[in-house]
Amino acid sequence: MISIAGLGKNFVSGDSAVAALQGINLEVGRGEFFVLLGPSGSGKTTLLRCVAGLEKPDDGEIALDGKPVFSRRRRLCAAPEQRGLGMVFQSYAIWPHLTVAENIGLVLTHGRARLSKQAAAERIRESLALVQLEDYENRPARLLSGGQQQRVALARALAVNSALLLMDEPLSNLDARLREEVRANIKKLATQLGSTVLYVTHDQIEAMVLADRIAVMARGEILQVGNPFELYRRPANALVAEFFGSINWIGGQMGDGPWVETEVGRLAVGDAGYAGAVVVGIRPEDVRLERAFNGGENRIEGKVARSTFLGDQIVTEVKLGEKTLLAKSPPDGGPFAEPITVHLPRERLVVFPERAARLAE
Amino acid sequence: MKGRGWAVGIAAAALIPVLGLLLLVLWMGFWQNGPGEPVVYTLGHYRKIFSDPFTYKTFLNTIGFAATAVLAALFFAVPTAWLVERTDLPGKNLILLLVTLGALLPTFFTAMGWVFLLHPRIGIVNRYLMDLFALDAAPLNIASIAGMGWVEGLGLSSIAFILVVATYRTMDPSLEEAARVHGLGILRTLRYVTLPLTFPGIIAAAIYVFTIALSAFEVPAIIGMSNKIFTFSTFIFYKIQPLEELPSYGVAGAVSTVLIVLALLLSWSYFRVLRFSHRYAVVTGKAYRPRLVELGAAGRTFAWLFLGFYFIVAKLLPFLLLVWAALLRYFQPPSRAALEQVSLNNFYGLPWKLLLQGAWNTVILMMTVPTITLLLCLAISWTVLRSGLRWRLVFDAVAFLPHAVPHLILAIAAMFATLFLLHNAFSLYGSLAILVFVYTVSRISFATRIINNSLAQIHPELEEAAFVGGLRLFQVMRKILVPLLKPALVYAWIWMALLCYRELTMASVLVTSQSNVTLPMIVWSLWLGGSLNQAAAANLVVLAFMLPAVLLYFVFARRNRIAEAA
Numbered sequence: 001m002i003s004i005a006g007l008g009k010n011f012v013s014g015d016s017a018v019a020a021l022q023g024i025n026l027e028v029g030r031g032e033f034f035v036l037l038g039p040s041g042s043g044k045t046t047l048l049r050c051v052a053g054l055e056k057p058d059d060g061e062i063a064l065d066g067k068p069v070f071s072r073r074r075r076l077c078a079a080p081e082q083r084g085l086g087m088v089f090q091s092y093a094i095w096p097h098l099t100v101a102e103n104i105g106l107v108l109t110h111g112r113a114r115l116s117k118q119a120a121a122e123r124i125r126e127s128l129a130l131v132q133l134e135d136y137e138n139r140p141a142r143l144l145s146g147g148q149q150q151r152v153a154l155a156r157a158l159a160v161n162s163a164l165l166l167m168d169e170p171l172s173n174l175d176a177r178l179r180e181e182v183r184a185n186i187k188k189l190a191t192q193l194g195s196t197v198l199y200v201t202h203d204q205i206e207a208m209v210l211a212d213r214i215a216v217m218a219r220g221e222i223l224q225v226g227n228p229f230e231l232y233r234r235p236a237n238a239l240v241a242e243f244f245g246s247i248n249w250i251g252g253q254m255g256d257g258p259w260v261e262t263e264v265g266r267l268a269v270g271d272a273g274y275a276g277a278v279v280v281g282i283r284p285e286d287v288r289l290e291r292a293f294n295g296g297e298n299r300i301e302g303k304v305a306r307s308t309f310l311g312d313q314i315v316t317e318v319k320l321g322e323k324t325l326l327a328k329s330p331p332d333g334g335p336f337a338e339p340i341t342v343h344l345p346r347e348r349l350v351v352f353p354e355r356a357a358r359l360a361e
Numbered sequence: 362m363k364g365r366g367w368a369v370g371i372a373a374a375a376l377i378p379v380l381g382l383l384l385l386v387l388w389m390g391f392w393q394n395g396p397g398e399p400v401v402y403t404l405g406h407y408r409k410i411f412s413d414p415f416t417y418k419t420f421l422n423t424i425g426f427a428a429t430a431v432l433a434a435l436f437f438a439v440p441t442a443w444l445v446e447r448t449d450l451p452g453k454n455l456i457l458l459l460v461t462l463g464a465l466l467p468t469f470f471t472a473m474g475w476v477f478l479l480h481p482r483i484g485i486v487n488r489y490l491m492d493l494f495a496l497d498a499a500p501l502n503i504a505s506i507a508g509m510g511w512v513e514g515l516g517l518s519s520i521a522f523i524l525v526v527a528t529y530r531t532m533d534p535s536l537e538e539a540a541r542v543h544g545l546g547i548l549r550t551l552r553y554v555t556l557p558l559t560f561p562g563i564i565a566a567a568i569y570v571f572t573i574a575l576s577a578f579e580v581p582a583i584i585g586m587s588n589k590i591f592t593f594s595t596f597i598f599y600k601i602q603p604l605e606e607l608p609s610y611g612v613a614g615a616v617s618t619v620l621i622v623l624a625l626l627l628s629w630s631y632f633r634v635l636r637f638s639h640r641y642a643v644v645t646g647k648a649y650r651p652r653l654v655e656l657g658a659a660g661r662t663f664a665w666l667f668l669g670f671y672f673i674v675a676k677l678l679p680f681l682l683l684v685w686a687a688l689l690r691y692f693q694p695p696s697r698a699a700l701e702q703v704s705l706n707n708f709y710g711l712p713w714k715l716l717l718q719g720a721w722n723t724v725i726l727m728m729t730v731p732t733i734t735l736l737l738c739l740a741i742s743w744t745v746l747r748s749g750l751r752w753r754l755v756f757d758a759v760a761f762l763p764h765a766v767p768h769l770i771l772a773i774a775a776m777f778a779t780l781f782l783l784h785n786a787f788s789l790y791g792s793l794a795i796l797v798f799v800y801t802v803s804r805i806s807f808a809t810r811i812i813n814n815s816l817a818q819i820h821p822e823l824e825e826a827a828f829v830g831g832l833r834l835f836q837v838m839r840k841i842l843v844p845l846l847k848p849a850l851v852y853a854w855i856w857m858a859l860l861c862y863r864e865l866t867m868a869s870v871l872v873t874s875q876s877n878v879t880l881p882m883i884v885w886s887l888w889l890g891g892s893l894n895q896a897a898a899a900n901l902v903v904l905a906f907m908l909p910a911v912l913l914y915f916v917f918a919r920r921n922r923i924a925e926a927a
Contacts, residue, residue, distance in 0.1 A: 054538050080541040093539035097557045106553055111544025153539075160543055 001164060001196040002028040002051060007060035009046055009220075020046045021057065021220045028198060028213075030163075033190055035199045035207040037243070038217035044200045045168055047217070051198060052087055052166055053080035064164060084112055086157030086195075087166040090173065092149045094156075096142035100133065103141050104156045111160060127159035130189060147178045158189065165190070167199045171206065183209055204244050208232075216240050238352045241281055248287065248325045250280045251354065260351065264320040268297050268346045277354035286348035287327035289316060290341040298349075302342040307335035318342055364834030365748055372744040375737035376759045378802055382774040383766060386621065389614025389777060406615040416616075422506055423592040426581065427574035429510020430517055431567045437514075437671045438521035439563060444664050446529040447537075447555075449653040456668065462911065463675060464519035465856075467863035468512075469881060470900055472583040473888065474679020475512045477686050477897075479503035485682070485694045504588040513580045515675040517570045524569060528562025528638065547654055561638030565631055572627040576620060576767030578866040583888065593620050594769050598869065601773060610777060617770040628765040686897035707898035712883070716899070719880040720906055722793055723862060726879065727910070730800045731857035735850055737801070738808035739838065742816050745809075747824070757809075764806035772867040775799045791874040799867050804860070808853050815849035816842070855914050862907055880906065 007024040010017040021043045028034045036044040049055035051062060053069065056077055062070040069078040095103050101124050108120040115123065128134050131151035136144070141152060150170060157165055170186070171179045187210050190197050201207055207214050208228040215225045216239075224236040235241035238249075252262030254275050259268045267280055293301060302318040302325075309331065316327045316336050325342065393403035410416045441460065445453050478484050481499035490500050502508055536558060540550040578594040586595050593616060600613040656664055686692050688703045738760075744750060745757045763771065775798065779789040789795045819842070827837045843850065865881040872882045880903045887896035 052538075052542050054542070079546070080538070081544045081546050083542075084544070085542050087539065087542040089535040089539055091533055091535050093533065093535040095536055095539075095554060095558070107540070107543035107545065110549050110553060113544070156539075156543065166542075 001030045003063045005061045009057045019220050031194050033197045033212045035211035035214045037207040042217040043220040044217045048200045086160045086162040088153045088157050088170040090169040092153040094141045094149045100139050101137040104159045127155040131155045165195045165197045247281045269349050281350045284326040284328040288343035294341045298344045300342050304336050309335050368740045369744050371740035385774040386617045390618045406611040419591050419596050425506040426510045427571050430513035430574040431571050433511050433514025434518040434521040434570050437518040442525040460522050465859045468516040468579040471679040472580045474682040477682040483692050488694050509580050509584050521566050521570050524566035528559050565634040568631045578769050624765045683897045686894050707895050719878045719883050723880045726861045727858040730861050731854040734801050734804045734808045742812040760809040763803050768803045769866050772870040793877045811853045815846050
């Protein structure tokens, strides 16, 4: 549905050019819910705006549904109105001088479809029904609450019956409770209508709830594309690992076999395929704490610095010599006390070259 | 806070003259006798002006003049603002700077240029058209309501532009992007989204320009008065400085009062409309630039033609005409015969001693007025925003009055006071001090507004930390507020200095001797005396004197990107 190849975009600020996007390649399938995830300044919004035609890339190609809409080589750049899209903006972009129905009607009667008044009225009712705003047709849009505006924006984007929906952080201006509700509704509607969705967010929970696949972005590049499980369990690099939840890092040297000589001792790892300085990472919930001295692979004697019972889990800071690790354990048995053994299961360890990990900081 | 009393006191001392001058005008309107006689009150002046058909003719003239000015100003301002804010036209910074600077070019300057261009008897264009089509009468007449409105509108287009640009800036660009993405083309987006959303802002700009034009003095004085076409401002002026009869302060006071009421009503509706337009303003906090409309080759050519036309009629043409006029003894259209008469005699013949005196006085005004105004307005702004005083909003309202009340009327009130009320105590009549006083009063609104805007951006805790540390208010102002406000203060200072430089309206009433003559006044007296070509030469000299100040503004604007702040 979306194919992007070699996309590049620079922003000129003052005398220097900042690369907002570099060498982006991406394929999004029909009917897929695809999320662009990254911190602010990662280029995710710029990428979305390039697809919408609101930003003109400097290099590369974009095709929508097989039709090229941008190509530097062929000096092609279709205007936004020629691309046949639906879009939800972060600020909702609800026209304050029009009513709810007129906000949707304008794009139906004067947009690509050029529907008649009657046909438009029909479609307006349908799309407002999708977002449960049937009774608000004649309400001036500027009198709506934030949540209602968000729903009108969604209804407007759905009303044009576009095969592709773009969403730029549509939930970031809602309060937490409403956000969960609307999130569920967006997912439901997208599945029900079979639309392809390109969705930008900086919230990894939102991304995991919504996405079929996620592209993690940073500094204008795509770091990894995959489904939520892959990204969490098999991050391609330290940055992706850090972006999805917290992780403990332990520095060390790759040994002659599948182990790393670390600051806390020798740790057996899977075959990492690196040599030299590396970092070993493990998520807090994978750190096993055992209430006795035990021997065995990747088991180290530790000291409890602080252990806090939180009801659904126990959060513990353990010291392995100078190194402090964070562990999250099931709540049985209450807070931990000495003596304690820290078990770092081999299959839960991830290993990256040290240089790449430094970049992440 | 130690020193609060001082600040409030200074603010009050600055604002009492504003109220005083206003009350004086009201009082004047009820005063039957001439000066020096016992005071008798009457409603006769009001009865007279409301029963005189000439008043109604003047009223219609003024409305027609102001309305034409609004149309002309918006005709240039709205497309220019759209081109600068929403398209990919190159060279925007230059356009922005040129147009902003245009607000400083004296209106009497362009007005004279247009007389040479379109006057029914001497205007070049008329002479050419008459020769070309063998006409008996001039087809175009600048000495008409429409002609004067056109010239005034050209002058006010800069201010209209600044206001309309602000409207575009406060509008969330994604409102337009949403239209584009959902299939509306450029023109439909303009028609259904951009224009309706900016409409209240444009209406507000129209009201603002209309208010200024309503009491504008320079254009009607330069073009209209010698052709016996009066607007309210020239009518009032004529009543206090008539050619044949005795001055009639009573009638001037009555007409002024009517004009003040009109201006206050307009200012009130301006704020109403502005508040309405702010309902459409969305601050997203997202800093990406709006998608710029790509003009394409044809669109770009059209845009440059439009901007070129604007620049030529508003600035270049009047300037060239003045240069041409300044080189001739008698004005005539360019021809071989005329070329042979070109000389610098007009420049040699200028009253240089007077010009130097005028330059000296003008420099003094440019140094003192902005400085005093800023010091006073710092106290006013602090009182309004920080003192926590119960009456602070009254201070704010009074500080706004000099904007709404025509400056000509402020000057007349001050002149009246110096001539008949204070003449035993101080001899201010015909002094430079009275100019400093009235200029300062007239700029209080402008300076307060700029300082208010800046001060509102500074967190009060920055000052509170200093108070807690034991500094007194005066020290807090000197050590904390003034340094933080510096860009705004410098900007306001330069702008006010340039406005002082070009000020003719208030000077026309208050300059009564050689000792307080200013440069624009010399140009105007030459013009009124019928030496049009000498006046043109003097105008060029005055403009040359102005250059260093303008350069200063350029440098400062460059450094602070002031065009954006404005």
